[in-house]
Amino acid sequence: MTPLRYARAVDAQDAVLQATTGATYLGGGTNLVDLMRETIERPEKLVDVSGLAVGVEETENGGLMIGAGTRNTAIAAHPLVRQRYPVLARAILAGASAQIRNMATAGGNLLQRTRCAYFYDESGSRCNKRQPGQGCDALGGFNRNHAILGASDACVAVHPSDMAVALASLDAVVHTRTSKGERQIALTELHRLPGDHPDIETVLEPGELVTGISLPPALPRSTYRKVRDRSSYAFALVSVAGAIDLADGHIRDVRLALGGVAPRPWRAYRAEDVLRGGPIGKVAFAAAADAELSHAQALRDNGFKIELARRTIVAVLDELTGDPA
Known part of the structure; x- marks a missing residue:
């Protein structure tokens, strides 16, 4: 058995302080728990942030702020999302089963990892995303589901999120917290293309916590x-x-x-x-x-x-x- 420590954060600052080396944030767990079960993710500590930053609020400019801990079901059902941003509601409802939507959080959805079969096959397949420099068996293997844009010789996996695609079309901005303070990242800049380092998937720093997602006023x-x-x-x-x-x-x-x-x-x-x-x-x-x-x-x-x-x-x-x- 792999030893594992657990801590529940009381607020964003506490979460960042708890995120020491080897720690991973736990939201809904719909992706992380699967990866831990497959021993692809092996955190030494889980920092539970599932109760933080929950809710959808209208902003002064007529946009929305979605807390990173808000469940996908709640986002899709929110009256302002359904009325002003139907693209987002439809994407979430197309994304998974009702049970998963009830657990999954907005922040976790953005940071979920690829569902490439070679990434999950730790015992029998090479994957640069899982182990840098190992190779990519998808290149010469079964790659029907893989990328046609933005890929590299090191990785051809696709990002699995539906919600993130809708947010990209809405000019969404991701709000984060670190030990140094807060920052904002355009959602279109959050995820990195694989290049030679597909194991580095986002521009987030170690321990950086996603706290919310803001949307500008919607197009008609x-x-x-x-x-x-x-x-x-x-x-x-x-x-x-x-x-x-x-x-x-x-x-x-x-x-x-x-x-x-x-x-x-x-x-x-x-x-x-x-x-x-x-x-x-x-x-x-x-x-x-x-x-x-x-x-x-x-x-x-x-x-x-x-x-x-x-x-x-x-x-x-x-x-x-x-x-x-």
Whole structure:
């Protein structure tokens, strides 16, 4: 048996002080406990932060502040989220079973690790994310679910979160606490691309605690579409989160993010640049999708994701620019 210490933090400052070397924060535990059971994660100490920073509050500028300890179910059900940010509610509801949503926290969702089968197979597979320099068996193995954007020769795993994709499309900002004070990180900058060091997944410092996620005022229309192998409890092959503002038959502003295609929630900046200020229509939508996917690189088994992503982007934009339901 591996010795393990446990402490329940009374507030964010206490949590940071408790996060000594070898410690890991425990929120809902829906990912961490699985990783501990598989001996992939081996913390010496758990600092329980599940009771901290709970709730959803409106901010002075008309946005929202979501506490990092807020359960996913509570976020999806919140009236202001459902009314102003339907993309977020839909992404959460598409993300997991009801039991998991009832336990999982906002902060934990952002920091969950990949569900790549080779990452979980500690006894029989090589994985640079799990053990740097070991190699990546997914490159030459079964890689149907793996990345077409942002990957490297060291890692082709995808980030599994649905919620994070929606938040990327909303220009969300992650609020954190360290022993040195507080800081804010754009969600699109929170997760690192793998490069030569896929084991370093975020820009967080050791012991840095996510305390909240803030959203700016919402664009008028937003939605989330997830394409997966089965309709229940499956990770995305491709997902698209979109938000849009229309004026006089043109796209005044647009934000798009993709899931299931990259090692982090993928903000589709190239597509946005093509669309912003332009006309509504499938020709423009297809051109935007092609621009975003122009650098996509397929592996042996996942080339279908390029066309699937293209069609899903077009479908989401078509939905957003049609008559409101």
